[in-house]
Amino acid sequence: MFIAADATNSSSTTDSAYEVMIWFGRWGDATQPIGIAEGSQDNHVINGTTFDLYYGSNSLGQKVFTWVAGDNTTTFTGDLAPLVSKLSNNSGPVGDDYLGYVAFGSEALYSFENVTFYVPVLEMDIITVNV
Structure with a gap:
């Protein structure tokens, strides 16, 4: 997810x-x-x-927050909003900021063999709330 105080910047992965x-x-x-x-x-x-x-800054100067499951999770159902909401406690985005870009995928670095990224079912609802 990419978030910013400015609506235009929030839709950019670099800005x-x-x-x-x-x-x-x-x-x-x-x-x-x-x-x-x-x-x-x-x-x-x-x-x-x-x-x-975990969090820190990347080479673009963005603050990067990563929530990592303690165990590899192959099936998950739940509301992820609390994870985003808690970031304001760590100098992260606040309620006035814009969620402009959402993506789903994987980050592969290297493998000796072919790897299949398989997602047979994906459902996501994004609900906007004015606070």
Whole structure:
């Protein structure tokens, strides 16, 4: 997710102030979120899945927040809004900011074999709330 105080910037992956990721799995030692060296800064449980928060800045100067599931999660149902809401406690986006870009995917670094990214069912509702 890319978020910014300015609606135009929030729709840009390079101009937004914040990048927010939620990782349901982390396979391999090379897959590390920004801020892992500092350790988890917060955690939150949703429907039995514990997420740890890591954050720092990337090369574009964006503040990158990554919630990482404690265990690789292949099935998940739940409301992820609390993960985004809690970021304001860590100098993250606030209620007035714009969510401008949402994507779903994977980040693969290297594999000796072909890897299949398989998502047989995906459903997402984005609900706007004026606070």
